[in-house]
Amino acid sequence: MRTMNKNLLRSVLIISYMIIIAIIIGGISSLFGYLNTGADRASILHTEIQKIDQYIPEVIWAPLQNEGRPMDEQTLKRIENNYLDAWYVKQVAYKTNTTNGIEDYYTENARKNLYNTIAYNTKEGVTTEATTLAHHPTLEFFSEDGQLAVITDTNVVEYKRIYKDNILVLETTEVATYTIALLLEDGFWRIRHMIKDSHEPYIETANFGETTEVSFKGINYYPQATPWDMFGVGFDPEILAKDFKIIKDAGLESIRIFVPYSDFGKAHVAIGKLEKLEQTLDIALQYDLKVMVTLFDFYGDYSVLDWTLNRRHAETIITTLKDHAALYAWDIKNEPNLDFESRGKQQVTAWLQMMTSFVKKTDPKHPLTIGWSNAESAAILKDQVDFVSFHFYEDINILEETYTSLKKQIPEKPIVLSEFGMSSYRGIWNPFGNSEKDQAAYHKEMQGIITKNKIPSMSWTLYDFVEIPKEVIGRLPWQKNNQKQFGFIDQKGDEKAAFKYISNE
Amino acid sequence: MKYKKIHILICIGILISTVTIGQHKNQGDRITLVTTQTEFEVGSTVLLQFSSSDTELPLLYCSNSYGSTVITPVLEDLGLYYEIPEFITNKKGIVHWKLIGHESTLGMFTMHPQERVTSMETYIGPPTIEAGAIDYTMLVVIPTDALDNPMPENTSVMVNHRFLETQKRDEVVTNKIIAYKNITSETKSGRLFISSECLETNSKEYTVDVLPAIPTDFTISVDRPHEYADGNQITSLYTSILRDQYGNEVSDGTFVTFFITNKEGNILKTSGTTVQGIATATMIHPDQEEAWSIKAYVQGMAESNRMTIAYQQVIKDVEIAFAKANREIKVGPLKSFMNQMIPDGFHVVLEIYKGDTLLNTETKTSKGGYVSFMLKEEMYISGTYTIKIKTAGIEKSFKNIKL
Structure with a gap:
């Protein structure tokens, strides 16, 4: 008994000894490990910072005629990047009233000015959402040792939204001119002084309502096999040619297609996708069809700091296509009013206002519209479009009345019905749905109303689809199945009864 | 109307x-x-x-x-x-x-801004410039008030600068936040003192070094204890005082390389850096009669004249004695120019041939005027060998030596 106790005691002692040793060794090794960690030496020079495009307003440098040392392209680009980053961190700082990133882009003395603003605004509950849309910098001076630069940035277009206690109190667009001194410190061009020299109100220069020619007979188009993914791997010019021939032969004169924002590469539009889009227009031209291009599909952010990226995206697409003979019109965004609830009506309309002006300025020749999902929203921003467009999936009996009242409301601009249609889905998810016969009757009646009232219209859509991506309508099978059967041609490729009424000829 | x-x-x-x-x-x-x-x-x-x-x-x-x-x-x-x-x-x-x-x-x-300057933020660069009235340094001043606001446009800034005996005062004005002045070097090297003043506030003192321009061609000279090729003494090579085109001594540490071409066309290289304009380099004496042709360069900038120096042979003849059944070869006495024993460390080379094939080369240095080689039985089994001794440019050959 005694020896057993002794052995027990011994083993307990040995085990506890081992545990203590293990803890000590573990502690020492983690301390050693901690002391061996630290900043990577390469980080001293900030060479590893990669440029992510988060703020890319339009920047147009005046020709270089600076005093001091001659400037080289590379340094100028570096100054530009750091200068724009300085604006970006400032916008983020004022939006959140935090100081992240300011250290990198403002010198020690200049930082204080931002910190003071943040301190005051925090106390007063003021936040600012802002972005600059255009910069016109001139390099005034570059020091002989390459460490100091002075620029004047004229006509900086700045959009601001001021909130007090989280309530929007002011929305303003301003044009200002600044003189800025920058110093090269730690590999960053940092702002040392910034002085506002002048201030003017922003004047809208885009002219709407000058190009109002509309197409009277059109259709919304997606290829049957690749709906909502028209420019993906399944892109096939032969299918497009075949479909466009069907559309043309049916007596229609225009199509409406969609350019998805993220899929096209956001601010950096993928060349491959853009070529496919151009090719689509080329094929449309062969069949004498006009194309309405709907931008910003599947985009729903609208936040102010996203604006410069959105503009770059739009600019790339528009400048590529604006001289194309098949281009009919720009639809800025499909059914933006559906985002009113989640993003705020004010936020969305401000974005639309900015984008319509921008698109109009980039391409003044082609008409521009916004594809509202219903007639109630159609009057919003009616002065910012060349023709008004709305979608109609409601009771056919109120269309005529809806249209005439809208016409009365907006007498000066054409009003286009850019989506209408009926699903012929009747199945387990919707046993009392419309049949193909109902669909045909609907289109027949629609064509009657359209002809009678001379409504420029585009129906939804050429094909019944087999597969619909979940991003479009969600996963719910009754919605999905319903969405699949809006076409004039069924899943097997045969014309449905409604095909007879695809056009009013 | x-x-x-x-x-x-x-x-x-x-x-x-x-x-x-x-x-x-x-x-x-x-x-x-x-x-x-x-x-x-x-x-x-x-x-x-x-x-x-x-x-x-x-x-x-x-x-x-x-x-x-x-x-x-x-x-x-x-x-x-x-x-x-x-x-x-x-x-x-x-x-x-x-x-x-x-x-x-x-x-x-x-x-x-306030009409008082409290800080003269000054940036000056580059911190060193070249003499010669072409290169210049730039002074950039941002006069600011107590609240860190730059002065208005066209505010006068006085720039003072002194170089050697000349002191100047120039007026510049602020334009787009800054005022700047280029200060060009003169033909002399030295230190430039710069300060500025705005609205009665003075900056602190700034200095810019005016360094000499690149050196011009120079001459070289030689200093040696004697003219004999004893392989022991050291010859020193000197440059004249290196100066730029304006007569300024070049900066200390200017690197000069001496290229020595010997009789056979081989090149020896030695180098030194300047101190007060003069660069010094050294080279050990050859161990046989030589004629050196020397030329120095400051690479890419300047070169010297070419000079030749000769070294006289000190060892006229070498005595060689065989002992211990030819397995010990004793070379010496090696005598220098006054018949004194050559200082320790003189090179003697032994080459052993079997027929025409070189078996081994042994190099030894002298001690007390003698060098002895031992040909070990383990390495050289009994037979006939040809043995060559080379030292101080003299070569002696012994054929059919039996070991």
């Missing part, structure tokens, strides 16, 4: 009256600005006063060079008062304001 004049007068009258009525209407707005001052000095209190007919308290949006905010008013008997916060009134530039909810009531005022 008269009739027409009256018409015109009536028209003008109507125009004037409409304008006055228009102005009257503006004044009739509920909230109007009372403050008339639109120019302020930074650091002063800016109070915007508005006359108001009711108790509504609209916020004032306000934006300056660095940021924006909204200000809550104070309502007093005489109207609404908005005190512009310090972070705005402390900074130079245009301040734009707008009454929220009365967006047509808007305006601007300007903050001007």
Whole structure:
């Protein structure tokens, strides 16, 4: 008994000894490990910072005629990047009233000015959402040792939204001119002084309502096999040619297609996708069809700091296509009013206002519209479009009345019905749905109303689809199945009864 | 004609009256600005006063060079008062304001810097320049007031600079925040002292070194203890004082390389750096008669003349003795120029051939004027060998030596 106790005691002692040793060794090794960690030496020079495009307003440098040392392209680009980053961190700082990133882009003395603003605004509950849309910098001076630069940035277009206690109190667009001194410190061009020299109100220069020619007979188009993914791997010019021939032969004169924002590469539009889009227009031209291009599909952010990226995206697409003979019109965004609830009506309309002006300025020749999902929203921003467009999936009996009242409301601009249609889905998810016969009757009646009232219209859509991506309508099978059967041609490729009424000829 | 004049007068009258009525209407707005001052000095209190007919308290949006905010008013008997916060009134530039909810009531005022300079932020570079009246350094000054605001345009800045005996004072003016002055070097090297002054505030002293320009061609000289090729003494090579084209001694540490070409066309290389314009390099004496041709270069900039020096042979003949069944070879005595024993360390080379094949080369250095080689049995089994001894350019060959 005694020896057993002794052995027990011994083993307990040995085990506890081992545990203590293990803890000590573990502690020492983690301390050693901690002391061996630290900043990577390469980080001293900030060479590893990669440029992510988060703020890319339009920047147009005046020709270089600076005093001091001659400037080289590379340094100028570096100054530009750091200068724009300085604006970006400032916008983020004022939006959140935090100081992240300011250290990198403002010198020690200049930082204080931002910190003071943040301190005051925090106390007063003021936040600012802002972005600059255009910069016109001139390099005034570059020091002989390459460490100091002075620029004047004229006509900086700045959009601001001021909130007090989280309530929007002011929305303003301003044009200002600044003189800025920058110093090269730690590999960053940092702002040392910034002085506002002048201030003017922003004047809208885009002219709407000058190009109002509309197409009277059109259709919304997606290829049957690749709906909502028209420019993906399944892109096939032969299918497009075949479909466009069907559309043309049916007596229609225009199509409406969609350019998805993220899929096209956001601010950096993928060349491959853009070529496919151009090719689509080329094929449309062969069949004498006009194309309405709907931008910003599947985009729903609208936040102010996203604006410069959105503009770059739009600019790339528009400048590529604006001289194309098949281009009919720009639809800025499909059914933006559906985002009113989640993003705020004010936020969305401000974005639309900015984008319509921008698109109009980039391409003044082609008409521009916004594809509202219903007639109630159609009057919003009616002065910012060349023709008004709305979608109609409601009771056919109120269309005529809806249209005439809208016409009365907006007498000066054409009003286009850019989506209408009926699903012929009747199945387990919707046993009392419309049949193909109902669909045909609907289109027949629609064509009657359209002809009678001379409504420029585009129906939804050429094909019944087999597969619909979940991003479009969600996963719910009754919605999905319903969405699949809006076409004039069924899943097997045969014309449905409604095909007879695809056009009013 | 008269009739027409009256018409015109009536028209003008109507125009004037409409304008006055228009102005009257503006004044009739509920909230109007009372403050008339639109120019302020930074650091002063800016109070915007508005006359108001009711108790509504609209916020004032306000934006300056660095940021924006909204200000809550104070309502007093005489109207609404908005005190512009310090972070705005402390900074130079245009301040734009707008009454929220009365967006047509808007305006601007300007903050001007104080008329006193408290800091002369100075940037000078490059910190070293070359003599010769071509290269220059640039002084950039940002005079700022107590609240870190740059001075207005065209503020005079005096730039003082002294170089050797000459002291100059130039005036420059601020343009777009900064004032700058290029200061060109003179033909002399030395130190440039620079300072600046703005509105009676002086900067501290800054210095820029004016370094000599690149050296011009130079000459070289040689110094040696004797002219004999004893393989022991050291020959020193010197440059003349290296100077730039303006006669300035080049900076200490200028690297000079000496290239020595010997009789056989091989190149020896030695180098040194300048101290007070002179570079020194050394080379050990050859161990046989030689003629060296020497030329020095400051690479890519300047070169010297070519000079030749000769070394005389010291060892005329070598005695070689075989002992211990030819397995010990004793070379010596090796005698120098006064028949003294050559200093230790003189090279002697032994080559052993079997027939025409070289078996081994052994190199030894002398000690006390002698060198001895042992040919070990383990390495060289018994037989006949050819043995060659080479030293001081002398070669002796012994054929059919039996070991």
